[in-house]
Amino acid sequence: VACGGGPAGGPGAAATEAPAAESPVTEDSDEVQLAPELSVYNWADYIDEQVLADYEERYGVRIIYDTFASNEDLLTKLQAGASGYDVIFPSDYMVVQMIELGLLAEIDVDSMPNFANINEAFKNPPYDPGNAHCTPYQWGMTGISYRRGNPAFADSPPDSWAYLFDPAVMEKYAAEGINVLNDQRELMAAALFYLGYSPNSTDRAELEAARDLILQAKPSWKTFNSEDYYSTLMESDEIVLSHAWSGDAAQAFWNTYDEAEGTGNWLFSVPKEGAVRFADNACIPANSKRQETARHFINYLMEPEVAAAITNFTFYPSPNEAAKEFIDPEILNNPGIYPPPEVAAKLEWLVDVGDAIFIYDEMWTAIKGQ
Ligand code: SPD
DSSP: OOSOOOTSSSSTTTTTTOOOOOEEEEEEEEGOOOOEEEEEEEEEEOOOOHHHHHHHHHHHHHEEEEESSSHHHHHHHTTOOOOOOOOOOOBBHHHHHHHTTTTOOOOGGGGGGGGGBGGGGGOOOTGGGGGOOOOOEEEEEEEEEEETGGGGGGGOOOSHHHHHHOHHTTTTTTOOOOOEEEEEEHHHHHHHHHHHHHTTTOOOHHHHHHHHHHHHHHGGGEOOSSSSHHIEEEEEEOOSEEEEEHHHHHHHHHOOBBTTTTTEEEEEETTTTTTTEEEEEEEEEEEOOOOHHHHHHHHTTOOOOOOHHHHHHOOOOBBBBBGGGSSSSHHHOOOTSSOOOHHHEEEEOOOOOOGGGGHHHHHHHHHHHO
């Protein structure tokens, strides 16, 4: 697996080769003439590299693998004209934006036998009717991860977004380090939840209030990081609390697990005001020159053992029903990974906000600029 080089045409592309064309394909995916290479662009730490190596070995396709930190980074890369990516993993609301911009190819799930393995609840999502462009990859929730044993959290877990936004609450631990996700929709959603507004608000006054809340809290935060915060900041004790995606927090839990104590150092909480539920999806950019190979790879990702291997590595729930029997029971029964009904009831999807995205962009520029 070749990691990190970036595809031809994108930043960091100098070392890559020109995309190799596919040979003609047949209807039967077993008879697809696969391209010699496939460029896969995913979130950080979001796949078991063995899954990539197995595909390379089984099918003789070399995978060029690179990662991004947010949906907006992915969109910017595609809009800048990056060509060469063959499989990408945008979230729900970003799928809508990308479809509207004509950035995604159609995938034809009828030609993917493993699509039958997907749980019905994850098929035909509102953001991609009929799964015309994408298949669901993994899902999760966004909350707060905090360091077990810190006196500031002794009496109760951080069960409110106040732990990120209220100076009186934060003063007990801010000096020890707070990280927030470097993700415009996610950070705005956390502020909007705390203020009692919809995480999908399109109201300028509400969005300005969220921006102002973020700006007054920002001096208390140490870092904006959504890419490797769990390994570089949490597991190494550079911080004591982080805005976090559930699987990343679970990785930090297991990577700091102490056998004698029977627990890890990092725990996860879903704030009482509400939190984001997301689904990331395997899709093909419209300008991919290896679309049949990309479809073949996406079908491979939906094999039960493959989907289970991914969840067993990333600690994010799988939408793949047939994978369940291969997923570690400790993961399946972990409420921080598969939320119980009372937690699920607090979760909301981010949806496309239409033209209000320009207000979000304006707020984000102010947030990152000051
Ligand atoms: N380290 C992998 C993180 C993947 C998270 N995707 C979250 C998208 C939320 N909008």
